[in-house]
Amino acid sequence: MINILVVTGSVRSDRMSARVSQFLSARIKAGGFRATLLDPADVALPLLDRMYKEYTPGTAPAPMQAAADLIVAADAVLVASAEYNHGIPPALKNLMDHFLEEWFHKPAGIACYSAGRFGGVRAAMQLRATLPEMGMPTISSLLPIPEVGDALAEDGAAQEDWLVGAADRFIAELAWWARAAREEAARSGPPFGG
Numbered sequence: 001m002i003n004i005l006v007v008t009g010s011v012r013s014d015r016m017s018a019r020v021s022q023f024l025s026a027r028i029k030a031g032g033f034r035a036t037l038l039d040p041a042d043v044a045l046p047l048l049d050r051m052y053k054e055y056t057p058g059t060a061p062a063p064m065q066a067a068a069d070l071i072v073a074a075d076a077v078l079v080a081s082a083e084y085n086h087g088i089p090p091a092l093k094n095l096m097d098h099f100l101e102e103w104f105h106k107p108a109g110i111a112c113y114s115a116g117r118f119g120g121v122r123a124a125m126q127l128r129a130t131l132p133e134m135g136m137p138t139i140s141s142l143l144p145i146p147e148v149g150d151a152l153a154e155d156g157a158a159q160e161d162w163l164v165g166a167a168d169r170f171i172a173e174l175a176w177w178a179r180a181a182r183e184e185a186a187r188s189g190p191p192f193g194g
């Protein structure tokens with residue numbers, strides 16, 4: 001079964017990211033895929049000092065090791081980003097920067113959200129540049145969620161009809177690329193190191 005890792009986009013006490021991750025995980029499962037969750041609030045990494053790979057194997061702090069295991073086990077990554085001052089939230093970027101080879105060769109989808117009408121697309125455009133640099137080709141579609149507080153209830157339930165269909169198409173596209181990448185990696189190995 002295709003395993004899609006949802007990476008949560010913020011850590012504020014009053015954050016909307018929890019409902020976005022819940023919504024996406026539910027749609028991933030509804031599509032017949034496995035959803036796992038990587039939440040910077042759970043991992044609580046410090047501002048970047050040492051990357052995971054700088055630790056001798058077996059000596060990384062337990063939360064960092066757990067995050068590495070989640071990333072390595074994923075077939076695809078769905079980054080669900082808020083938009084802070086037209087950019088990527090620092091907690092999300094800090095979490096991602098702790099890892100490199102662990103992300104390699106995993107197709108990535110970018111979901112984004114905001115309180116405003118643009119749905120976080122300016123942060124998504126930054127992720128379009130960052131994720132490929134980390135070895136993750138991003139799929140063509142985006143999933144922007146504008147006015148997120150109205151679009152999703154606290155438990156992650158969609159409050160607008162268009163959102164479920166849009167999420168399902170987006171996730172199906174990501175799963176297609178994940179299957180293709182997994183099959184090709186099994187046939188010919190990884191395209192570059194990692």
Ligand SMILES: Cc1cc2nc3c(=O)[nH]c(=O)nc-3n(C[C@H](O)[C@H](O)[C@H](O)COP(=O)(O)O)c2cc1C
Nearest residue numbers: 010012014015016017082083084085086114115116
């Ligand atoms: C530091 C900060 C910067 C923000 N900058 C933007 C922005 O550039 N564009 C926007 O549409 N919303 C912006 N907002 C509003 C967010 O879209 C809204 O608070 C959203 O819920 C943030 O995601 P979070 O709740 O998961 O932290 C900003 C919010 C914060 C806290």
